[in-house]
Structures are given as structure tokens and as C-alpha cells.
């Protein structure tokens with residue numbers, strides 16, 4: 001695959017893997033009052049890091065990931081991936097990224113092998129058969145390869161979605177709840193797989209998760225979202241210390257309920273003031 005010339009600028013080489021600035025998404029509602037799903041957020045994700053995107057149901061995580069991928073057009077703001085402006089040059093960088101999400105179903109009548117083969121061709125891979133076989137082995141999918149994707153269990157579908165996400169060896173991997181529906185053993189195995197992938201390739205991973213143990217294990221830093229805003233951020237251990245808690249789960253509860261003693265001030269969290277000042 002030829003390297004797009006746009007990514008060879010010196011500034012692109014030095015840029016973070018992901019940069020979002022003023023990123024906003026408003027959805028129209030039937031009553032005429034827009035839903036602001038993501039509200040002018042700004043953040044960067046350094047190359048080679050694993051960052052967690054956390055927040056309660058409806059906080060705006062999936063909408064944010066969809067905008068980073070270019071699946072949803074932002075109402076306002078900008079996204080750069082590997083130094084490339086997604087609004088103008090998305091196609092230059094899409095081959096270098098990938099994603100998995102339990103909300104995006106693969107065509108359910110196609111077998112797992114057919115699905116992975118179609119995507120491999122879409123990504124312009126050569127040696128497609130070998131790559132599909134290899135990934136099926138890595139993700140323990142070999143025995144499902146010739147079954148229709150729609151007939152798999154939720155956990156099996158999650159693994160197929162991850163296999164699809166790994167087809168092009170992405171430099172930037174966006175994962176929406178990568179271990180949703182997985183039993184503890186398989187979830188642990190997937191986490192190890194992701195850790196090794198990052199170590200081996202230096203890839204950047206942004207993952208949305210409700211599993212705080214997973215986040216503490218995998219993530220160098222986290223972005224905490226509430227009602228479409230980033231209300232705090234930092235390394236999991238730093239947040240735990242700052243909130244005077246024992247675990248990230250407790251920090252999450254403080255933030256979700258906006259009742260965090262050390263870090264809150266009349267319902268406004270420390271990070272909200274920092275975010276607003278950015």
C-alpha cells in the first residue's frame with residue numbers, strides 16, 4: 001500500500017495519534033429540542049498509548065468514537081488522526097485505522113470467513129486467505145469460520161468483530177466495549193491479546209469500557225465523560241489518588257453521581273473547570 005503523501009509532513013510525524021478539538025454532535029429530536037450528545041470536547045491521545053473513554057450510559061462515548069471514525073459528521077469541531085484532518089482527507093488515513101463495536105453488526109447471512117474476506121478485500125489486503133486463517137487462529141475462531149455470522153453467540157460475535165478490526169494491522173484502534181458479552185476467561189484472553197498487540201506494534205488504542213478493572217489494567221490514561229463533556233482525565237492511578245479512593249470504580253461512581261468529595265465542588269468536578277479552560 002503506498003503511503004499517502006499527506007502523512008509524510010514533519011508535523012504529521014510529530015502529531016498525536018488522535019486530536020479532537022471543539023468536537024460537538026447535536027441530534028435533532030422530534031420535539032424540536034436538539035440532543036447534545038457530545039458538547040465541545042477537546043483531547044489528544046499520544047501515539048502508542050492506550051486511553052480509556054469512560055462515562056455512564058448516554059455520556060457520549062459511542063457518538064465520540066463514531067465521529068473519530070468519520071461514521072458520523074460532527075456538528076462542530078475537528079478531528080485529526082495521525083496528523084490528518086478527517087473532514088478533508090479521511091481516505092488518506094482510514095487504511096491505517098480500524099474499530100470494533102457491538103453496535104455494528106456484520107452481514108449476518110455471510111459466514112465468518114466470507115465476512116472477513118470481504119473486509120480484507122475492502123482494506124486492499126493481499127494474501128487474504130492467509131490473513132483470515134491467521135486471525136481466526138489468533139482469536140480462536142477457526143471452528144466458526146464456516147458458520148453464518150448471524151448464528152453466533154454475542155461473545156463469539158465480539159471476537160469476530162475484533163478479528164475484523166485487526167485485519168489491516170491498524171496503527172489506531174478504536175474499540176467500543178471490546179469485551180462486552182465475553183465470559184471472564186475470554187475477556188481476560190482478549191485483554192492479553194490487546195496488550196501484546198500494542199507492545200508488538202506500538203499501536204494506539206482508544207477504548208470505551210464500563211469495566212473499570214479492564215481500564216485499570218489496559219489504560220495509560222482515561223477521559224471521563226458525563227452528559228457529552230469531558231469532566232476529568234488522567235492516569236487511572238492519579239485519578240484514584242486525587243479522588244482519595246481505592247479503585248477506579250469508586251472514582252467512576254463519584255463522577256457519574258457528581259458527588260466526589262475531594263474532586264467535586266458543588267457538583268462541578270475539578271476536571272470540568274480544567275476542560276472548560278482548555
Ligand SMILES: Nc1ncnc2c1ncn2[C@@H]1O[C@H](COP(=O)(O)OP(=O)(O)OP(=O)(O)O)[C@@H](O)[C@H]1O
Nearest residue numbers: 027035036037055056057058059060061062063064
Ligand atoms: N441517532 C441518535 N439520535 C438521537 N439521539 C442520539 C442518537 N445517538 C445517540 N443519541 C443520544 O446521544 C447521547 C449519547 O449517546 P451515546 O450512545 O454516545 O452514549 P454512550 O456513552 O455510548 O452510552 P452507553 O454507555 O449507553 O453505550 C444519548 O443521550 C443518546 O440518547
